[in-house]
Amino acid sequence: MSEKKKLSFEESLARLDKIVEEMESDKMELDAMISAFEEGQRLVGDCNAMLREVERKIEKVVRDGPDGGETVPLKDVE
Amino acid sequence: MLSPDPRVLSISELTHRIKGVLAEEIGSVVVQGEISNIKRYSSGHTYFVLKDERAQLNAVLFAGERVKLKDDGCLKDGQLVRAGGQISVFEGRGQYQIIVRKIEGAGVGQLLERYEQLKKKLSENGLFDQAHKQPLPLLPRRIGVVTSPSGAVIHDMLNVLRRRFPNMNVLLAPVKVQGEGAAESIARAVRWLNESCGEGSPRQVDVIIAGRGGGSLEDLWAFNEEIVARAIYESRIPVISAVGHEVDYALSDFVADVRAPTPSAAAELVVRPRAEFESLLQQCADQMKRLLLQRCDILRHRLRRSVYSPVLNHPDQALARYAQRVDHLEMRLRHAVRREILRVRGRYERSCAGFNHLRERKIDDLCGRLGGYSENMQRCVHTRCLRLRDSVEHYERQLLLLNPLKILERGYSLTRTKDGLLVRSVADAKPGSVVHTMLKDGKLISEVSAVHTTD
Known part of the structure; x- marks a missing residue:
């Protein structure tokens, strides 16, 4: 299965669930099972990457104008 | 210019009177409002404004009173409080105010x-x-x-x-x-x-x-x-x-x-927790791997069973068994066919017998009916013949009566020219011509010698 759009973390987990369920069902041909396995491995990799790619940015909004706002690193609590 | 008048008051006098009126008319009160603009001076006195939607009132809480309060947590801007004290006038600024003696966060109920x-x-x-x-x-x-x-x-x-x-x-x-x-x-x-x-x-x-x-x-x-x-x-x-x-x-x-x-x-x-996600993903990966290996094991087992199966290893035995089975089936088939033939034949014969019987009866019946028809027809023909014969005789008699030759018997004759034309008038025969005269028993051939016309 080739998904053009990258799945979100939630979608990936849901897809993984489905893959495992299908693999458990005993109805899959070996070929299909191997491609499911490969897709599953790829999804596990993607999810792990997503867990790690968050950069631990702790920031604070500073307001310059009445509705303006930008963010700066929040230092005093780190 | 206004002259000195006992009715003219000094500011102090007026303020004093107002103070008196307020103290007398209003005196001690409890008010409720929201604190704003709170300021605490180094003297320890606290000044603030109490307000509601439409009006405001200056308030002062003296240091001496403040220390007597059980809880001064409500002394904050924006706080809704209930304050008890004396309405008074701060003469120096001409402002009336409340001198707070008790204050508490009023708001809770409200x-x-x-x-x-x-x-x-x-x-x-x-x-x-x-x-x-x-x-x-x-x-x-x-x-x-x-x-x-x-x-x-x-x-x-x-x-x-x-x-x-x-x-x-x-x-x-x-x-x-x-x-x-x-x-x-x-x-x-x-x-x-x-x-x-x-x-x-x-x-x-x-x-x-x-x-x-x-x-x-x-x-x-x-x-x-x-x-x-x-x-x-x-x-x-x-x-x-x-x-x-x-x-x-x-x-x-x-x-x-x-x-x-x-x-x-x-x-x-x-x-x-991230660790929870990670272990969930690990579980997924492990589970998939396990399922795939399990499937491979099953397939390998099946393959092995096939490899060692008697069919593949002793094909002749397997064939013999199949041959036997084919023989058996053939025999059963033969029996079945024979039974079927017998059954069909029996049915056919029974049908034939029935049919023959039926055919004979039918022929007898037809013959009888034909006999009947034949008699009828003969009778009809016979009657018809008799009737025809009667008619013929009748016509015969009629004919006999009408025969012109019959008249000859009574003495009349018929004369014709030699060409056979009937002579009806003297004009039909010229003198010297030959005429044939028919009589009852023969004919006369004569020459016309003269012609006389009747008057």
């Missing part, structure tokens, strides 16, 4: 009433509808926190998050969580996060925690304001309300998508 009214109203407006609740994201890219930048709350939350998900992104929108303008500040922050950190923004916030630490009902009041409730309701980013308190819920708790009892609890439930 606040509770407002709380209930607003709760009812917002509930009726559908702000608490379950259908409007949004699910929290499983893995937020960034958590927006709407709370005070100072104090333990943000610190504790960041600690919890760091423990659970060390690299989680957090964006703090610092707000005032109590006092004047707190509600507006909170509402503005929630809206700002929606506008500036929505879907697709480089600093996209996937969930908002709005909260503060515990406190009195007055302290938490900002989270009960309609403006905050509306901002949370309108937020497209899911909101967790986290107002630290034990007993009742703040209105923000009802309207938020998820309620947490404290900000730290909100940090606990906003995202599952």
